Amino acid sequence: MTRAGSAPAEHRERAAALVRRAGAPLALAVLLVVGTAAFGDGFASARNAGNIALDSSYLVLIAVGMTFVIISGGIDLSVGSVFALAGVLTAYGAQWGSVAAVALPLVVCGLIGLANGLLVGRARMAPFIVTLAALLFARGLAFAASQEGNRVHLIPADLALTRIGQARVLGVGAPVLVALVVFAIGLVVLNRTRFGQAVYAIGGSSEGAELMGLPVARVKASVYVLSALLAAVAGILVAAQTSSGLPTIGEGRELEAIAAVVIGGTLLTGGAGTLVGTLVGVLLLKVVQNVINQIGTLDAYYQQLASGVFLLVVVLVQAGLARRRTGGGRGVPT
Amino acid sequence: MAEHAAAPPPGGDSPDSPDRPANGTPTIEVTDVSKHFGGIAALDRVSLTLLAGEVHALVGENGAGKSTLIKIITGVHPPDGGSLRHRGAEVSFGGPRDAQAAGISTIYQELNLVPQMSVARNLFLGREPRGRLGLIDTAGMHRAARQVLGRYGVAVDVRRPLGELGLGVQQMVAMARAVATTGRGASVVVMDEPTSSLEPREVDRLAEVIDVLRADGVAVLYVSHRLDEVFRLAQRVTVLRDGRRVHTGPVAATDRLGLVAMMLGRRVDEVRAHGRTRFGEAHTGRAGEPVLRASGLTRRHALSGVDLEVHAGEVVGLAGLLGSGRSETARAVFGVDPLDSGSISVAGATARRWSPAAAIAAGIGLVSEDRKAEGIIADLSVRDNIVLAALPRLTRAGFVSDRRCDEVVEVFVRRLRIKIADPDQPVRDLSGGNQQKVLLARMLCLHPRVLLLDEPTRGIDVGAKAEIQALVDELAATGLGVVLISSELEEVVEGASRVLVLRDGRVVDVLTGDGIGEHQIMSAIAGASDEPGPAGDG
Numbered sequence: 010m011t012r013a014g015s016a017p018a019e020h021r022e023r024a025a026a027l028v029r030r031a032g033a034p035l036a037l038a039v040l041l042v043v044g045t046a047a048f049g050d051g052f053a054s055a056r057n058a059g060n061i062a063l064d065s066s067y068l069v070l071i072a073v074g075m076t077f078v079i080i081s082g083g084i085d086l087s088v089g090s091v092f093a094l095a096g097v098l099t100a101y102g103a104q105w106g107s108v109a110a111v112a113l114p115l116v117v118c119g120l121i122g123l124a125n126g127l128l129v130g131r132a133r134m135a136p137f138i139v140t141l142a143a144l145l146f147a148r149g150l151a152f153a154a155s156q157e158g159n160r161v162h163l164i165p166a167d168l169a170l171t172r173i174g175q176a177r178v179l180g181v182g183a184p185v186l187v188a189l190v191v192f193a194i195g196l197v198v199l200n201r202t203r204f205g206q207a208v209y210a211i212g213g214s215s216e217g218a219e220l221m222g223l224p225v226a227r228v229k230a231s232v233y234v235l236s237a238l239l240a241a242v243a244g245i246l247v248a249a250q251t252s253s254g255l256p257t258i259g260e261g262r263e264l265e266a267i268a269a270v271v272i273g274g275t276l277l278t279g280g281a282g283t284l285v286g287t288l289v290g291v292l293l294l295k296v297v298q299n300v301i302n303q304i305g306t307l308d309a310y311y312q313q314l315a316s317g318v319f320l321l322v323v324v325l326v327q328a329g330l331a332r333r334r335t336g337g338g339r340g341v342p343t
Numbered sequence: 344m345a346e347h348a349a350a351p352p353p354g355g356d357s358p359d360s361p362d363r364p365a366n367g368t369p370t371i372e373v374t375d376v377s378k379h380f381g382g383i384a385a386l387d388r389v390s391l392t393l394l395a396g397e398v399h400a401l402v403g404e405n406g407a408g409k410s411t412l413i414k415i416i417t418g419v420h421p422p423d424g425g426s427l428r429h430r431g432a433e434v435s436f437g438g439p440r441d442a443q444a445a446g447i448s449t450i451y452q453e454l455n456l457v458p459q460m461s462v463a464r465n466l467f468l469g470r471e472p473r474g475r476l477g478l479i480d481t482a483g484m485h486r487a488a489r490q491v492l493g494r495y496g497v498a499v500d501v502r503r504p505l506g507e508l509g510l511g512v513q514q515m516v517a518m519a520r521a522v523a524t525t526g527r528g529a530s531v532v533v534m535d536e537p538t539s540s541l542e543p544r545e546v547d548r549l550a551e552v553i554d555v556l557r558a559d560g561v562a563v564l565y566v567s568h569r570l571d572e573v574f575r576l577a578q579r580v581t582v583l584r585d586g587r588r589v590h591t592g593p594v595a596a597t598d599r600l601g602l603v604a605m606m607l608g609r610r611v612d613e614v615r616a617h618g619r620t621r622f623g624e625a626h627t628g629r630a631g632e633p634v635l636r637a638s639g640l641t642r643r644h645a646l647s648g649v650d651l652e653v654h655a656g657e658v659v660g661l662a663g664l665l666g667s668g669r670s671e672t673a674r675a676v677f678g679v680d681p682l683d684s685g686s687i688s689v690a691g692a693t694a695r696r697w698s699p700a701a702a703i704a705a706g707i708g709l710v711s712e713d714r715k716a717e718g719i720i721a722d723l724s725v726r727d728n729i730v731l732a733a734l735p736r737l738t739r740a741g742f743v744s745d746r747r748c749d750e751v752v753e754v755f756v757r758r759l760r761i762k763i764a765d766p767d768q769p770v771r772d773l774s775g776g777n778q779q780k781v782l783l784a785r786m787l788c789l790h791p792r793v794l795l796l797d798e799p800t801r802g803i804d805v806g807a808k809a810e811i812q813a814l815v816d817e818l819a820a821t822g823l824g825v826v827l828i829s830s831e832l833e834e835v836v837e838g839a840s841r842v843l844v845l846r847d848g849r850v851v852d853v854l855t856g857d858g859i860g861e862h863q864i865m866s867a868i869a870g871a872s873d874e875p876g877p878a879g880d881g
Contacts, residue, residue: 017820201470208458210468213457220419220455221520222440223469280459 033272033289036319040296048303057299066188067092068265069288070243073195075266076237076287080199081232082212082279083129083136086142089159089262091118093255095244100162100254102153107170108288111249114241121147122237126230134154140233144263151256161250164252174249184246195284208232212279264333268320269294277324293319340342358801359700369431370530371393376425378411385411387586388425393531393562394817398553400577400594401566404606404665404830405712406801409566413533417449418442423634428568430530441533446520446530450537456517458506463488465505466520491519495552510540510644518552522561532556533564538572539666540644540880550576570599570667570845570869584608596780599869604666607832608837622812622838630657633792634824635707635837637676643766645671646848649685653793653824658815661828662837668848670712670827673795676826677709690792703732708786710779712797712828718782721771726752728770729784748780759814776807783814793824799839801835812838832861844868 045053071088078085095114102113111223123145128139155161164171175184197204207228210218219225248254273290275282298312361676378386386408393399403409414420415427418436427434430444436442439449449455456465461650464471466488474480481600486600488501495513505513514537521532526584538546553576556563565577573580574594581607582590590597590605603647633652640649646668653659661669674680676687676689678697686693689705711717717729730737730748737747752766769780779799786794798817800808815838819825844852844867852867854860 016690019736086874169814197478201481203469203473206464206468206471206479209460210457213459217455217457218468220439220451221468222443224440276459280457 023074033274033286033293033319033323037095037293040153040293040300044296044303048300050057052300055180059182059189060297061295062185063182064185064298065291066182067243067247068262068269068291068295069173069188070191070239070246070333071236071262072266072269072287072291073191074232074239075263075270076195076273076275076282076284077199077208077232078136078236078275078277079267079270079277080212080279080282081208081229082215082268083229084203084277085125085236086137086263087121087125087147088236088266089259089264090144090147090151090167090243091102091121091237091240092247092259092262093257094118094121094147094154095241096164096248097151097154097254097256099245100252103162103164103168105169107168108158108170110164110170111245112243115238117150118147118237118241118244119234122234123230125237126233130226132227134234136334138252146330148256151287155254155256161253161255164248164254165253170245170249171252174246180251184243184250187246191242192284201285202230209280212276212281250263267296268316272319272323274323303329360620368395369393370429371564371678372426372428373412373416374428375427376412376415376427377542378415378420378423384586386415386422389583389586389588390425391581391588391591393424393561393564394579395530395560396557397579398557398563398565398577398579400573401564401583402568402570402573402580402602402606403583405798406585407606410535411586412583413449413535413564413566416442416531416730417447417533425631442648444661445792447533448531449533449535450514450517450521451535455731456505456513456520459504461502462492462499462505462508462516463501463698465516466491466501466522466523470581478835492516494555495519496548496633505706508579511545513844515541515545515548518549522552522556531562531564535566536568536666537565538567538569550734568664570602570664574599582606600865603664603865603869607830607865609832609865622834635676635687635826636689637672637687638685640675640687640709641683641849642675642680643683643847645680646675646682646685647846647851649675649843649848651676651826655792655822655824656819657841658819658825658827658839660830660835660842660859661826662835662842662868663843664844664868665830668845668866670797671848672845673709673797673826673828676702677707677795678687679709703789703791706790706792707795708793709790709795710782710786710797711800712801715780716783719770719778722769724755724767725761725773725781726766726768728781729755729788732785733788751788752784757786759784759787760810773808775803777808777812779803779807785812785817788820791823792816793826795826795828797828798830799827800829800831835859835863835864846870 016296065245071092075085075088095118098114098117099110102109125139125143128134129136132152134306154318174183178186199208209220210221210223211228213227215225244259247258270282270287271277271290272293273283273286273288275286294316297315301312301315302311369392372390373391374390375388375390376386377384378389389408389412391399391412401409401412411420415422418439418441421435429447434445436445442638457468460468467484471479472483472487474483485501492499492501492515494874495515495518497512497519499508499512503517512604518537537549541549553563566572567573577594579592580590580594580597580602581588582602584606602837631654634655635651637649637651640646640651649668649672650660651672661672663669671680675682675685678699678701682697688781692705694701694705720731726748729752733751734743737744737751749766755761756763756766761777761780761784763777770778773781783799800811800816803811812834815825815827827835827838828840839859840855842854842864843850844854844864846868851870852863854863854867
């Protein structure tokens with residue numbers, strides 16, 4: 010019955026932390042090698058890389074916001090719907106020009122994020138429920154704005170937004186560039202600003218952060234606004250790419266984003282995680298999809314199956330970590 | 344290190360005119376502050392003055408109001424009545440942020456840091472040094488962190504996650520953070536049990552830090568149940584009991600026994616007659632093998648080498664101050680807190696993996712001191728509360744047998760004289776005494792051989808107390824081994840046939856027979872062998 014905090018436990022924790030940090034990049038590297046070996050130029054070509062990058066860019070935008078939310082100890086289920094709503098509003102606003110096409114979705118989605126944030130941060134409601142409500146609300150709004158999907162708003166081809174959205178710089182599409190810029194800004198904000206540090210602190214110990222005098226409610230509210238705005242940017246870019254706004258897109262995007270964030274090593278319980286990990290997580294998901302597409306004979310279901318396995322492995326490792334933490338944790342003498 | 348352990352006391356130690364060292368100006372003045380929670384007074388017109396450059400110890404037992412008072416000073420709770428003055432000006436804090444902005448910092452017992460973040464980030468959270476573009480200057484922060492910690496002799500890699508470091512180091516980081524926060528316009532540092540997870544060497548270092556603070560004119564409010572530290576570090580001491588202030592005075596003019604007596608609500612010279620409880624004659628227990636034998640119970644910072652033996656039919660008392668290891672012993676025996684070392688055997692059998700489930704299976708029952716948090720489930724019915732722990736035994740093929748539950752509930756409601764209208768009424772509607780009986784019933788229907796009772800009569804009225812005491816007697820008479828923990832000395836004195844006195848996680852005295860008395864217990868708690876008064880240790 011002797012149970013003492015011992016060296017093996019520490020080693021195990023180190024190993025688990027290593028897997029958490031390096032596991033996803035390693036899996037990605039293996040996957041790239043295997044893909045190249047198996048499919049040669051069909052896989053390892055600039056064109057295919059461009060496809061993967063474009064495909065990943067929307068998810069990167071959403072997942073960057075999700076990373077902030079999850080590190081703060083929350084969750085945002087509404088981003089898939091907000092993504093679709095933003096697309097619809099972009100197409101709807103395009104009738105008044107490019108500025109309206111961008112401003113309308115940003116304002117509406119920003120307000121949805123603000124509502125989420127205030128309910129979670131100030132009213133202290135559970136993020137799962139609040140953002141589930143927002144998921145339904147935003148999807149409903151997207152359908153209402155397009156008369157239950159019967160009316161598809163089209164974005165005129167001569168609009169500045171269309172031209173910018175479909176532009177390519179050095180062969181790289183605008184969504185990819187936007188995603189890269191947002192990612193870079195996100196890195197700086199999360200790691201080098203007081204706001205970013207507060208996000209970590211709140212996720213690590215909300216009560217501790219409060220007692221340390223950090224503006225907990227304000228920071229919590231901010232991460233949901235950020236998440237909604239980034240989902241909106243992704244929606245705007247999709248609309249610009251496709252010249253239309255469809256209310257049906259983005260279903261399950263929120264779960265895909267959560268999966269990418271967790272595969273990237275961010276703890277679902279909050280307090281720890283990195284944006285670089287999230288980027289790797291997104292790429293991993295997308296490369297798996299791409300490889301399975303290459304095989305051709307395999308059904309698309311295998312994409313989800315493979316993603317599921319990755320997610321499970323990561324979560325198992327995290328659970329091992331968490332158990333080590335609470336098991337040997339300090340008891341509170343009464 | 345503390346050459347001037349106490350300033351010469353110019354006045355007496357009457358609670359109404361706390362003396363002031365000549366150099367001290369009041370930093371915090373708490374005047375007649377009251378605080379109620381749900382109709383219960385946690386603080387009743389308490390006054391406290393903190394002087395610049397003094398260490399003021401705040402002591403008291405459970406429920407004395409220490410935490411509430413701290414939280415009022417640090418802005419967590421607004422007071423219901425009375426006033427709070429900071430540097431002469433009346434203040435009302437909207438939250439911890441306001442208090443911190445005013446220069447009042449707190450080191451809570453529960454470390455309020457973020458274990459996943461690095462040491463440096465924890466130190467500077469919310470006030471990180473910023474360079475160009477308002478971005479955090481990471482290198483500068485690390486440098487500053489090393490410098491700050493270096494002042495207190497802590498040499499660690501400031502980039503490591505805080506959680507990977509020992510609790511002592513974490514505590515020092517919390518300390519450094521608090522001190523650094525008050526560095527600009529420093530005024531007050533509140534330390535809530537700062538040494539509960541420190542090694543002796545680290546306590547010495549803390550004492551040095553406190554000296555630095557005092558020299559800077561900071562007022563330190565030092566909450567501790569370790570009397571050694573109170574006498575070593577503090578110049579004045581305030582005793583709270585049941586939400587009231589019972590004493591404020593210079594430590595130099597206070598002796599240990601007197602302090603313990605005030606905390607427990609006793610007077611040293613008072614020798615009371617027997618018969619204040621409903622305990623009958625002492626139950627010395629049956630001869631032969633002890634039914635419970637725990638030896639060498641050790642848990643870091645909580646217990647060191649506690650031995651406990653209980654015979655069938657014996658009532659063993661555990662006495663000591665809050666945090667002395669009373670409840671910790673009970674929790675260890677019941678398998679709630681893991682042990683670092685030690686062994687527990689029931690009726691000669693030792694379990695390999697100890698847990699509450701294993702303890703129950705072996706025949707140990709615990710009625711926890713925190714009835715609300717760890718005991719009753721307020722919204723469930725009396726019936727469900729009673730059969731909760733016994734459900735595995737009342738279940739056949741996965742289904743709970745209602746008939747057998749009803750039988751069990753009926754037997755114990757009658758036997759323990761639980762006053763209820765209906766077994767299906769929610770437990771929250773019952774009085775405290777009856778709730779306690781429900782908890783007793785829950786443990787008794789498991790047919791335990793040993794029952795651990797942690798403060799079984801706290802917070803219940805006098806009549807119910809007497810009933811519970813009589814019940815304990817009856818149970819012991821039927822051959823149950825009982826471990827009785829109580830901060831009411833007369834309960835331990837009259838109820839137990841053997842009393843273990845604990846201090847700092849150790850059994851410091853074992854009293855038996857006529858040797859059991861309030862005075863003997865208090866002397867053992869106070870550590871009468873140590874010399875009284877402040878230990879200047881110069």
